[in-house]
Structure formats: structure tokens, C-alpha cells
Amino acid sequence: MTSWLASAQDSPFGLHNLPYGVFSTxxxxxxxxxxxxxxxxxxxxxxxxxxxxxxSELLEAANLNPLLAAGRPAWTATRASLTRWLTDESxxxxxxxxxxxxxxxxLHLPFEVADYVDFYASEHHATNLGRIFRPGTEPxxxxxxxxxxxxxxxxxxxxxxxxxxxxxxxxRKAPADELPSFGPSRRLDIEAxxxxxxxxxxxxxxxxxxxxxxxxxxxVCLLNDWSSRDIQAWEYVPLGxxxxxxxxxxxxxxxxxxxALEAARVAPPARDFELLPYLADVEGEPWGLDIxxxxxxxxxxxxxxxxxxxxxxxxxxxxxxxxxGASLRPGDLFASGTVSGEExxxxxxxxxxxxxxxxxxxLADGTTRTFLEDGDTVTISGTAPGPxxxxxxxxxxxxxxxx
Ligand code: CA
Numbered sequence: 267m268t269s270w271l272a273s274a275q276d277s278p279f280g281l282h283n284l285p286y287g288v289f290s291t292x293x294x295x296x297x298x299x300x301x302x303x304x305x306x307x308x309x310x311x312x313x314x315x316x317x318x319x320x321x322s323e324l325l326e327a328a329n330l331n332p333l334l335a336a337g338r339p340a341w342t343a344t345r346a347s348l349t350r351w352l353t354d355e356s357x358x359x360x361x362x363x364x365x366x367x368x369x370x371x372x373l374h375l376p377f378e379v380a381d382y383v384d385f386y387a388s389e390h391h392a393t394n395l396g397r398i399f400r401p402g403t404e405p406x407x408x409x410x411x412x413x414x415x416x417x418x419x420x421x422x423x424x425x426x427x428x429x430x431x432x433x434x435x436x437x438r439k440a441p442a443d444e445l446p447s448f449g450p451s452r453r454l455d456i457e458a459x460x461x462x463x464x465x466x467x468x469x470x471x472x473x474x475x476x477x478x479x480x481x482x483x484x485x486v487c488l489l490n491d492w493s494s495r496d497i498q499a500w501e502y503v504p505l506g507x508x509x510x511x512x513x514x515x516x517x518x519x520x521x522x523x524x525x526a527l528e529a530a531r532v533a534p535p536a537r538d539f540e541l542l543p544y545l546a547d548v549e550g551e552p553w554g555l556d557i558x559x560x561x562x563x564x565x566x567x568x569x570x571x572x573x574x575x576x577x578x579x580x581x582x583x584x585x586x587x588x589x590x591g592a593s594l595r596p597g598d599l600f601a602s603g604t605v606s607g608e609e610x611x612x613x614x615x616x617x618x619x620x621x622x623x624x625x626x627x628x629l630a631d632g633t634t635r636t637f638l639e640d641g642d643t644v645t646i647s648g649t650a651p652g653p654x655x656x657x658x659x660x661x662x663x664x665x666x667x668x669x
Contacts, residue, residue, distance in 0.1 A: 267349070270358045271365070273305030278659030280305065282652040284348055285520035285661070286485070288329050289371040298328045298374055302348055303520055303661070307365040311348070317360040318351045330377040330484075330521065334465040335596035338481050341465065345525055373519035375426040376487075377463065380597035382424060382515070383587055384459075384491060384507075385416040387578035389535075391606035394618045399499070412541070414578040414586045419491075420512035421599070427518050427663040433640065434513035436497035446500060451510075453495035453623070454638040454667060457604040458561050458571050458614035458646045461489035462580045463521050464598035471591040476548055479581040482594055485521040488559070488648050488663045489601045492516065495617055495637065517599075518646075518663040526658050530556045530650035532574050534582075544589055545582050553581035555650060557660070559605055561614065562645045566630050571605035571614040573648075578602075640669045 267281055274280045281304070289301040289308055301308040312326035324333040324340060333344065351357045386392055389406070392415075396405025409415065425431075433454055439446035465484030468474050474482055491511060498510030533552040540546065557573035583600055604614040613619045616637055620626055626634035638644070644667075648660040 267353055269304070269352045270355050271305050271307065271352060273307060274352065275305075277305045278649060278657040279303045280656060281349055281352060282656045283522060283526045283658045284345065285522045285526070286311075286330055286333070287376045287519045287521065288374045289366070290374065291366060291371055295372070300325050300327060300330060300333070301366070301371065303368060304352060306368050308368050308371050309348075309352070309361070310364040310366065313364040314351055314361050315347070317364060318347070318357050320347060331597050334377060334463065334484050335467065337466040341484060341523065342525070345523060373426060373428070375424070375517065376519060376521050377597050379421040379424045379599050380464075380595040382419040382421040382598070383416050383600040384419045384511070384603060385414050385578065385583050385601065386603040387414060387576045387583065388602075388604055388606045388614070389577045390608055391604040391614065391618065394606065394613065398617065398622045411537075411577070413545070414583045416583070416587065416600070417506045419507070419515065423512055424515045424517055424599070427516055427665065429514075429516065429665060430668045431492055431514045431516070431665045432668055434494050434497065434509070436494065436509050437500055438496040439500040440496070450669070451494035451496055452637070455493045455495050455616045456561070456638070456644050457491035457493055458559050458569070459489040459491055459601045459604060460555070460557055460559075460573050460648070461487045461517065461599055461601040462584070463487060464594050464600070465596055466594070467596055468588060468594040470593040472593075473544070473591060474584055474588040474594060475544065476553070476581040476585045477551075479553060479584055480524060482584065483524055483580065485523045486527065486555070486660070487521055488518040488646050488660050490516040490644060490646055490663050490665060491601060491604070492665070493615070514665075516663050516665045518661050520661045522658060522660055526652065527555055527650055529653045530658065532556045534579050535575060535577060544585050548581075553579035555580075557648050557650045559614070559646060559648045562647075563627070563635065564629060564643055568627055569611060569613055569619060571612050572607045573602070573605050575607060576602060576605065638667050640667055642667045
């Protein structure tokens with residue numbers, strides 16, 4: 267399968283990927299359109315559909331929500347149409363005017379985020395944080411290996427990659443302090459995560475099984491769950507994360523379709539006991555994903571977290587968050603939790619990389635970091651294996667800390 271678009275050849279944004287986003291141009295900054303990344307270009311998907319003689323209301327929308335709501339058959343048909351338009355030479359002339367250079371467009375949040383859930387699925391991350399926060403006790407809580415632990419986050423403060431992140435203010439209290447103080451966070455951190463975009467909704471009262479994962483999940487993004495460790499440490503007992511997380515969460519602009527990730531599917535780690543039936547690993551239908559993340563601080567690689575080793579899969583997380591009958595809505599987003607591997611250089615948060623600030627990260631300019639300073643830029647990128655030796659790129663999620 268070859269595209270008539272030269273830059274699509276051997277590109278991690280080739281026909282095997284075709285991620286969806288929302289863009290505007292310098293000429294029409296107020297008009298948001300659905301775009302599909304292909305090679306070095308962004309295809310104006312709605313205009314392309316019309317030019318191909320197959321107008322589509324789903325692709326002419328200002329964001330992905332109508333397409334998300336339309337469900338799996340529409341997603342499959344739309345992807346097939348895009349592939350056909352980009353391979354069939356007869357569409358070349360009509361579609362070419364609707365290709366925009368990828369570096370010339372402005373990318374926006376690709377969909378209106380409905381509910382947002384964040385999980386905690388890396389055994390290495392959970393173990394490291396257990397050791398840091400609760401020294402001398404068992405690092406994993408007794409429930410950790412039996413259910414995917416998560417919390418409901420704040421969807422309204424999810425921002426697209428490239429948005430500056432203002433250092434949050436809040437209550438901080440170190441263990442040695444007698445009373446809390448108020449001011450800017452001194453321990454601002456990142457969490458490198460993979461996020462799943464829900465398309466088709468579900469009925470209140472009806473759980474979604476792992477077998478129906480593909481019917482409900484549209485695609486995958488990268489996410490940075492910015493975290494204020496000093497605000498978090500003082501507020502999180504007994505109800506969990508609150509203002510230490512909700513000030514900003516950055517999302518990558520391209521949603522990689524689940525269909526592009528077939529070759530990346532891997533089995534999660536072996537369990538040493540049997541999970542309850544609704545969470546049991548499904549033989550032959552693994553939903554672990556071999557996504558390799560790279561975390562850069564001011565351009566320098568500080569970590570390479572491997573998503574393949576996560577203890578809980580997204581299918582198990584989806585089954586768990588609906589098992590009580592909670593319903594799904596188009597645009598729901600759920601994130602994996604910090605992706606951390608076993609070795610130090612694969613940890614997905616500064617609190618682990620620097621072991622709570624005790625072992626600073628050295629940067630090329632001679633400075634060190636325990637937590638983020640104003641002006642720091644953090645960029646998380648990701649790739650996965652595609653079909654026939656290709657590479658699927660997720661692009662990146664980036665953000666700069668401002669006072
Ligand atoms: Ca998180």
C-alpha cells in the first residue's frame with residue numbers, strides 16, 4: 267500500500283498510522299478543522315472528503331466528538347476512506363490543495379474531554395512511591411495487584427501540548443513544619459503517561475467488559491500529568507489527589523487510532539495469582555501495548571519509560587471503571603498512570619528519578635534538577651511498532667513552566 271504523497275513513504279506518520287487531530291491555519295485562525303497527519307502534512311479531512319466526492323458530517327465537525335460518538339463501524343469506514351483517498355492516484359489532484367505543511371498549522375485540543383480518570387498501573391512506579399512516601403512499610407498497598415487503582419481528575423484543565431503551565435500555588439507542609447504555609451509549589455513534577463480516548467458511550471448501569479474494549483476505545487495519546495508534590499503530600503490523605511494535580515494536564519494533539527496499534531499489542535506481565543473474572547487476562551486478546559516513551563527536559567533525554575511492562579492494561583482499566591455501572595461518554599479520557607520501568611533511567615517522574623530530590627538529575631548546561639524550575643520545558647514523545655516493520659509515532663506532548 268503506497269501513498270501518492272511522497273513524504274508518507276517510510277514516515278512514522280505513514281498510511282499505517284493516520285492519527286486524527288484538530289488544526290487551524292494562519293489564514294483562518296478562528297476556524298478549527300479536523301486534520302489527519304500524513305507524512306509531513308496535515309490533511310484537512312472534511313475538505314478532503316468533499317473533494318473526493320464523499321462529504322462527511324463527521325469529518326466536517328470542529329472537533330472529533332461527533333466521530334468519537336459514531337462508534338466502531340464509522341471509525342473503520344472513515345479510516346478506509348482516508349486510506350483510499352491517499353493511495354488512489356485519481357484523488358491526488360483534488361486532495362493536494364487540502365494538504366497543509368504540518369509545521370505551519372496550529373494544533374488544538376482534538377476533542378472536548380468529558381470525564382477524566384487517571385490510573386496508577388506501573389508496579390515499579392507504585393513501588394517506588396510507596397518506598398518514598400511510606401518508608402518501612404510494604405510499598406504496594408494490599409489492593410494494588412487486585413484492582414486498577416485510579417481517581418477521577420479534572421477534565422476542564424486538560425490542555426493541548428504546547429500550552430504553558432503556570433506554577434501552581436497552594437498549601438504546603440513539610441513533615442518538619444509545624445504549620446502549613448501558602449505559596450508557589452517548590453516541588454513541581456511530571457508524570458509521563460499514555461492516555462486512552464473513549465469514543466462510543468455506554469448505558470448507566472451496564473458494565474463494559476474487556477471484550478468490548480475495541481467497541482468503545484477510539485485511540486491513544488500521550489499525556490503529562492503535571493504534579494505538585496508538596497501540595498499533593500499535604501492534601502492527599504485520606505481522599506487522594508486533588509489540587510496537586512488539577513491545575514494542568516497536557517495532552518498530545520494527535521490521537522493514534524487503536525487500529526494502528528495491532529502490531530504493538532503485547533501480553534501484560536504474568537500474574538502470580540488469579541485475578542477476579544472481570545479483570546482476568548484474556549487469552550489471545552492482550553491489550554498491553556509496546557509503546558516506547560522518551561522524556562526530555564530542556565531538550566536532554568532524562569528517561570525512556572517502557573509502556574509494555576505495565577501491570578494493568580487499558581482494557582482492564584476500562585472494565586474496572588465501569589464494573590459498578592458507571593457509564594462512558596464520548597470524549598472520556600483515561601490515563602495509565604506514570605510509566606516507569608525497573609531501571610533508574612526508565613522512571614517517568616522526577617520524584618523517582620531523583621529519589622525524592624536526594625539524587626539530582628544533571629543537565630548538559632552544568633545545572634542540576636530535583637524538581638522543575640521556571641522556564642523548564644518537558645517533552646514526552648512516543649513510538650510503537652507498526653505493521654511490516656514500520657514505526658507508529660505518537661508525536662509529542664510538550665509544556666513549559668512559567669511563574
Ligand atoms: Ca498520574
